[in-house]
Amino acid sequence: MQLRIPGPTPCPPQVLKAVGGQMIDHRGDKFAQIIRDITEKLQKLFQTKNDVFVLTGSGTGGMEAAVVNTLSPGDKVLALSCGFFGDRFAEIPECYGAEVKKLNFEWGKPVDPDAVRKALKEDAGIKAVLVTHNETSTGVTNDLKAISSVAKEFDKLVLVDAISSLGSIELPVDEWQCDVVVTASQKGWMVPPGLAMVSVSKRAWEAHAKAKMPRYYWDFTKAKNYLERGQTPWTPCVSTFFGLTVALDMLLAEGLSNVIARHARIADFTRRGVKSLGLSLFPEEKYASNTVTAVKAPEKLTVSKFLQVLRDEYQVVLSGGQGNLSGKIFRIGHLGWVQEKDMKEVLKAVSKALPKASA
């Protein structure tokens, strides 16, 4: 089976072996070693000296943590959205009583840093900028470096959904001055879902100290206090921690720059393959993501049938479009444990399934 959705991604056998390990005491020495080791390795891969916490939950939980730990009801935030996940990130502070000023960009296009500058210039009251690094729904990678730099011109807090980018696409957290950065285990990290990983800058801690949104489960102070003892406040998702230990070693052995280069190379290979089949990319190619390729469905293609044929006849699992893009695009995930040969198989299956699902 070629599971090539943008997460959960396939796990290497040595990761799965670790995931299936017997339980241990989450308040004992062995777990303390594991979490300290993981935290240190994540800091390397986040390219940060900031605190990094591993929270038991989905990526969306990490996004909620980013918001509730740094903001207060009534705070004005600028939420940048060019897709489904940008919309989701905007919904969270709204739900917690923030005043959300939303800057929408056409799906398939990236966030425009100049538009961000204009919005921040117009409203000095904005406290934080929320941005999706890699918009999984449209296959677009935003120019986070430029966006963060603009936000910092105005001294804003920068909260980043890097769920499907970090560890696969360049994101030097400290250099780009990102205050809270969220990723999740089932993406480029090659482990099962269950963990959200977040980095928290000094500036984010300052915001945290004044932030009044209610928080208990996701509270960074609790996470920090327990991490000092080599623990988590609540029982952690031990199996995924086991897997992460192995996967981080694999990533570090390959080397972050090599991992990033591999993702770039495979994405390029995939885009060329898609185009050679006569298909068009959904996003502007300049901003096409290196972890997920979104492809326009030809007019005669029934996407749901296409995905079913791929799965049932060729053992290839791809994703459809989300929200407004349902039926209009399909998406190929190529992040984490992936090589060119996997994409060769996927493209071959796509070429065979296309006529079978076209009118």
Next chain:
Amino acid sequence: MQLRIPGPTPCPPQVLKAVGGQMIDHRGDKFAQIIRDITEKLQKLFQTKNDVFVLTGSGTGGMEAAVVNTLSPGDKVLALSCGFFGDRFAEIPECYGAEVKKLNFEWGKPVDPDAVRKALKEDAGIKAVLVTHNETSTGVTNDLKAISSVAKEFDKLVLVDAISSLGSIELPVDEWQCDVVVTASQKGWMVPPGLAMVSVSKRAWEAHAKAKMPRYYWDFTKAKNYLERGQTPWTPCVSTFFGLTVALDMLLAEGLSNVIARHARIADFTRRGVKSLGLSLFPEEKYASNTVTAVKAPEKLTVSKFLQVLRDEYQVVLSGGQGNLSGKIFRIGHLGWVQEKDMKEVLKAVSKALPKASA
């Protein structure tokens, strides 16, 4: 290794094998089958016709979900506490702006239903009663049937932390009129941590419709809408779902009443064994839990050293006391995948380690 803490509990090999399975599409047919199957089986074991949701997170996340989905800031709640976890349950609504009236009982003693009646009689403004079924920190099982019945005399919402009881100790959710009941995968369910399971009654849904506490990740409406499609709103902890499928079949094959009887028998065996070593139970024996036995540390025993000797020399992992009970008690978990022979080994190790850690 005998891991005998009150969770995570050891997992049977067939569960671990499933946990180590390769990832699948969490929005595909196979996952839909899994979650529907699990939900139906959980309803049987919860003895409920209520909705049951499986949330990716720790048990504490489930407790937070119970609170934020049914209450509004300013609501008055009665929180019953006879230990560390009762205290935790009381903290959550406090943190979300509820007015928490806390009824504390001596640690080691149970919640007194008459005191609950008195408190509810005195204050008609109370909206919900929060209760810990099995207080893991003190090894006490509260008389939930009586407490819930008292709460229902006054038509209150009943929110139950049944994290370390459900599936191991009798708790017929519908018969006892419990509105939200929370448990977690790493307890009697014999699977790794990562999932909180909650049931939601009609009465809880009515409260939910009016509840104004902010919620996004833990929102029951989102969980319900996605479950109708055989999905979860956010990427689920797939590995633990795989394990749960196998574990629920094992529990149902044994039969709930047999599982409950086994826990009662093993707990009784453990208590008798502890006493035969000249040790005393921490709680009143009448309320001693069938999933965790809390034992008073003899005056000359250094608990930390005792636990270390047990672990290093006898491969037996027990827990110490939490909060105020640190250094004063130790705790033996006997829930989930456990038989008399396991407790025989534990008691033998305890008898040998006691003199080695006593002054």
